[in-house]
Amino acid sequence: xxxxxxxxxxxxxxxxxxxxxxxxxxxxxxxxxxxxxxxxxxxxxxxxxxxxxxxxxxxxxxxxxxxxxxxxxxxxxxxxxxxxxxxxxxxxxxxxxxxxxxxxxxxxxxxxxxxxxxxxxxxxxxxxxxxxxxxxxxxxxxxxxxxxxxxxxxxxxxxxxxxxxxxxxxxxxxxxxxxxxxxxxxxxxxxxxxxxxxxxxxxxxxxxxxxxxxxxxxxxxxxxxxxxxxxxxxxxxxxxxxxxxxxxxxxxxxxxxxxxxxxxxxxxxxxxxxxxxxxxxxxxxxxxxxxxxxxxxxxxxxxxxxxxxxxxxxxxxxxxxxxxxxxxxxxxxxxxxxxxxxxxxxxxxxxxxxxxxxxxxxxxxxxxxxxxxxxxxxxxxxxxxxxxxxxxxxxxxxxxxxxxxxxxxxxxxxxxxxxxxxxxxxxxxxxxxxxxxxxxxxxxxxxxxxxxxxxxxxxxxxxxxxxxxxxxxxxxxxxxxxxxxxxxxxxxxxxxxxxxxxxxxxxxxxxxxxxxxxxxxxxxxxxxxxxxxxxxxxxxxxxxxxxxxxxxxxxxxxxxxxxxxxxxxxxxxxxxx
DNA sequence: GCCGTTTTCGGCCCGACTGTTTTCAGTCG
Numbered sequence: 126x127x128x129x130x131x132x133x134x135x136x137x138x139x140x141x142x143x144x145x146x147x148x149x150x151x152x153x154x155x156x157x158x159x160x161x162x163x164x165x166x167x168x169x170x171x172x173x174x175x176x177x178x179x180x181x182x183x184x185x186x187x188x189x190x191x192x193x194x195x196x197x198x199x200x201x202x203x204x205x206x207x208x209x210x211x212x213x214x215x216x217x218x219x220x221x222x223x224x225x226x227x228x229x230x231x232x233x234x235x236x237x238x239x240x241x242x243x244x245x246x247x248x249x250x251x252x253x254x255x256x257x258x259x260x261x262x263x264x265x266x267x268x269x270x271x272x273x274x275x276x277x278x279x280x281x282x283x284x285x286x287x288x289x290x291x292x293x294x295x296x297x298x299x300x301x302x303x304x305x306x307x308x309x310x311x312x313x314x315x316x317x318x319x320x321x322x323x324x325x326x327x328x329x330x331x332x333x334x335x336x337x338x339x340x341x342x343x344x345x346x347x348x349x350x351x352x353x354x355x356x357x358x359x360x361x362x363x364x365x366x367x368x369x370x371x372x373x374x375x376x377x378x379x380x381x382x383x384x385x386x387x388x389x390x391x392x393x394x395x396x397x398x399x400x401x402x403x404x405x406x407x408x409x410x411x412x413x414x415x416x417x418x419x420x421x422x423x424x425x426x427x428x429x430x431x432x433x434x435x436x437x438x439x440x441x442x443x444x445x446x447x448x449x450x451x452x453x454x455x456x457x458x459x460x461x462x463x464x465x466x467x468x469x470x471x472x473x474x475x476x477x478x479x480x481x482x483x484x485x486x487x488x489x490x491x492x493x494x495x496x497x498x499x500x501x502x503x504x505x506x507x508x509x510x511x512x513x514x515x516x517x518x519x520x521x522x523x524x525x526x527x528x529x530x531x532x533x534x535x536x537x538x539x540x541x542x543x544x545x546x547x548x549x550x551x552x553x554x555x556x557x558x559x560x561x562x563x564x565x566x567x568x569x570x571x572x573x574x575x576x577x578x579x580x581x582x583x584x585x586x587x588x589x590x591x592x593x594x595x596x597x598x599x600x601x602x603x604x605x606x607x608x609x610x611x612x613x614x615x616x617x618x619x620x621x622x623x624x625x626x627x628x629x630x631x632x633x634x635x636x637x638x639x640x641x642x643x644x645x646x647x648x649x650x651x652x653x654x655x656x657x658x659x660x661x662x663x664x665x666x667x668x669x670x671x672x673x674x675x676x677x678x679x680x681x682x683x684x685x686x687x688x689x690x691x692x693x694x695x696x697x698x699x700x701x702x
Numbered sequence: 703g704c705c706g707t708t709t710t711c712g713g714c715c716c717g718a719c720t721g722t723t724t725t726c727a728g729t730c731g
Contacts, residue, residue, distance in 0.1 A: 157703050230729050233728070
């Protein structure tokens with residue numbers, strides 16, 4: 126009997142996306158490919174789980190007919206469907222991997238594969254080095270460079286993961302060791318404790334008087350593969366096999382636990398900081414046993430520094446002068462800005478997005494669907510803006526005192542203008558301006574384009590300033606100081622996009638923004654109710670950068686936010702008259 | 703492969719941009 130697998134909608138969508146790419150790669154009927162793409166677009170907007178549906182129910186879904194319905198059903202039964210299996214069997218795995226390369230699509234990959242016989246990333250890099258790619262018809266030196274850069278970027282991302290990928294794992298693993306070793310003295314240290322956006326290794330500190338016990342316990346963790354050559358009696362080293370991330374477990378005596386935790390949390394620049402003019406924190410923690418991290422800082426004559434700030438930048442001076450900021454917390458947030466609904470490319474309806482947010486205890490939610498230039502994301506043409514506004518007004522009457530603000534994520538066009546006229550822009554409570562197209566830009570071009578949007582009186586918030594996707598693509602280069610200075614001058618709020626793939630504005634620029642008096646808003650860019658939970662990651666990087674409650678726009682209460690939006694909107698209308 | 707009929711087969715088909723061409727295919731969002 127076949128095992129029934131309960132797939133999530135996104136897993137099903139992922140399989141169909143792969144099928145689309147493979148069909149294109151194998152030069153199948155373009156209309157068939159379009160149909161699959163349409164089905165994917167419709168499935169993305171579905172609020173109900175596909176897993177429980179019968180074939181006959183599936184056939185009634187928009188864009189889904191007999192064939193696709195049975196494929197969805199089959200996916201749920203077996204995890205695949207015959208056509209996908211056939212396509213995969215006809216494609217070398219290395220060629221399937223190439224589909225992930227940004228800047229080239231299935232057609233170009235087909236040419237490379239068929240003309241040059243290239244079937245792996247290594248061969249592809251070699252072909253770039255040998256100038257074979259540039260020589261292909263329809264290719265040139267620029268395409269070859271694009272491919273080479275993408276391969277090198279992907280190579281440099283190997284064995285690294287987003288913070289969000291390992292957070293839950295590290296928490297569970299700490300509990301596991303605490304239970305097994307009968308102690309509370311187990312903690313994650315290193316990059317994870319510092320809440321770095323990209324994690325290159327997992328480091329744990331475990332206190333026990335019986336070091337041998339750790340190896341015994343780890344036999345229950347098949348996902349952890351030891352590398353005996355680099356391990357020892359007081360350190361276990363190896364890898365977490367699902368992600369490939371290196372893992373290190375330091376085994377210490379209970380007395381030295383806090384010293385070890387301290388020494389393995391701060392970045393080198395933090396530990397090398399001097400206190401009382403001569404000694405470093407590193408020396409201090411190596412010389413004397415402490416019963417807590419607070420005690421270490423006290424001894425050094427500094428205020429306690431939160432782990433996420435221990436990077437060796439401005440936090441040491443602030444701690445010495447007892448001027449450390451009181452960092453924003455999840456509990457400080459009153460509302461959630463920048464969210465998508467089924468009006469554009471979100472998975473949940475306006476009502477669902479709003480009531481969910483209300484039920485989580487927030488005072489307000491801001492809906493920012495895509496604007497009309499984002500055709501691919503079903504961006505809102507003018508009459509649909511009006512339609513959405515009517516629905517928001519109706520819901521606001523029903524849900525009061527909870528408030529839905531009418532926002533939009535307006536595309537910043539190539540010339541820095543926004544893609545609606547002033548009249549339409551003035552109909553929103555506020556505007557998030559973001560770049561989504563033509564991401565290949567020089568720093569000068571990108572900075573000027575952003576400046577254009579910042580100078581638009583209707584722009585309230587600058588969305589994900591660099592467009593980066595961590596571990597997947599670098600953002601366009603920008604002159605941070607110029608952008609932040611302009612936001613200060615034109616009173617534009619900067620978003621800290623909380624999606625773990627973005628975390629953009631980068632936390633390294635938070636302090637500079639605060640010094641210039643720029644407000645920051647921690648926004649999830651949620652495309653479903655689940656997306657709201659990304660706020661947590663945004664708060665972490667914001668804290669890392671030193672953000673306070675006062676300077677976090679969405680930590681403001683409803684009335685203050687409403688007044689801010691209205692004042693700004695009226696000022697903009699007056700300005701363009 | 704789906705849809706919508708003039709019900710059983712024809713039509714479906716974003717816009718901007720890049721990099722390659724010398725008029726447009728491929729890619730992206």
